[in-house]
Amino acid sequence: MKTVLVTGVSRGLGLAIARRLLADTTPYRVVGTARGYSDEYRALVEASDGRAEFIQTDLSDVGIIPDLVGDITSRHGTLWGLVNNAAIGTDGVLATMHRSDIEKVLAVNLTAPLILTKYASRGMLSAREGRIVNISSIIASTGFNGLAAYAASKAGLEGMTRSLSRELGKRDITVNCVAPGYMETEMTSGLDVHKMASIRRRATLGLAAPEDAAGAVAYLLGPEAGKITGTVVTVDGGSTA
Numbered sequence: 001m002k003t004v005l006v007t008g009v010s011r012g013l014g015l016a017i018a019r020r021l022l023a024d025t026t027p028y029r030v031v032g033t034a035r036g037y038s039d040e041y042r043a044l045v046e047a048s049d050g051r052a053e054f055i056q057t058d059l060s061d062v063g064i065i066p067d068l069v070g071d072i073t074s075r076h077g078t079l080w081g082l083v084n085n086a087a088i089g090t091d092g093v094l095a096t097m098h099r100s101d102i103e104k105v106l107a108v109n110l111t112a113p114l115i116l117t118k119y120a121s122r123g124m125l126s127a128r129e130g131r132i133v134n135i136s137s138i139i140a141s142t143g144f145n146g147l148a149a150y151a152a153s154k155a156g157l158e159g160m161t162r163s164l165s166r167e168l169g170k171r172d173i174t175v176n177c178v179a180p181g182y183m184e185t186e187m188t189s190g191l192d193v194h195k196m197a198s199i200r201r202r203a204t205l206g207l208a209a210p211e212d213a214a215g216a217v218a219y220l221l222g223p224e225a226g227k228i229t230g231t232v233v234t235v236d237g238g239s240t241a
Helices: 013-025 038-048 062-076 101-129 148-171 193-202 211-219
Strands: 001-006 028-034 052-056 081-084 130-135 173-180 234-235
Touching: 001 013, 001 052, 001 062, 001 101, 013 028, 013 211, 028 038, 028 062, 028 173, 038 052, 038 101, 052 062, 052 130, 081 148, 081 211, 101 130, 101 173, 130 148, 130 211, 173 211, 211 234
Parallel strands: 001 028, 001 081, 028 052, 081 130, 130 173, 173 234
Antiparallel strands: none
């Protein structure tokens, strides 16, 4: 069974990714982390016949990551996949944002994925196989008013993806990004209604659902994507076409 660590599984895209992997024909074991154990993910774990589990984790504290990865690999062996999905988005004008908010966005969205990948990739290098999927955002390339820190973190994630695809590719480890457009999730529910109206107008196919982006993640983890690395797969309903 291939073990995949998915961060931020409590709701939204992370929950959709976990659900999609457990329904896949490939026998995945999903180890999900989040700050809180949601009822939705709990129900998924209970129905998984032991193929899913939950570890409560706050990735703003990057010091916990070595032990987190060590615990998972000691119980389940080398990770096949890592999905760096956990993220926070703080909407606000940069000039008036508190420094602690900026630092937390960068810690969760960029530093934590870097450190998680550092430790998860060690076993993959020894096994000479593995898949890393980073969840970016179209904001990394388009920008958006009030999301400077978030955009910076996601642009950094895409740069990390391209560099690591070269670094790890010699051992048959792929590193890719999925960049969703705005989706109807809890993260976007707090955005200004006028901003969301503008966003919806740009998506010619309508806003993508978490399940659409989860399908792209499952593809990149699967056998058909063995020769795809260093790419950014955009799932945005045509917003950036």
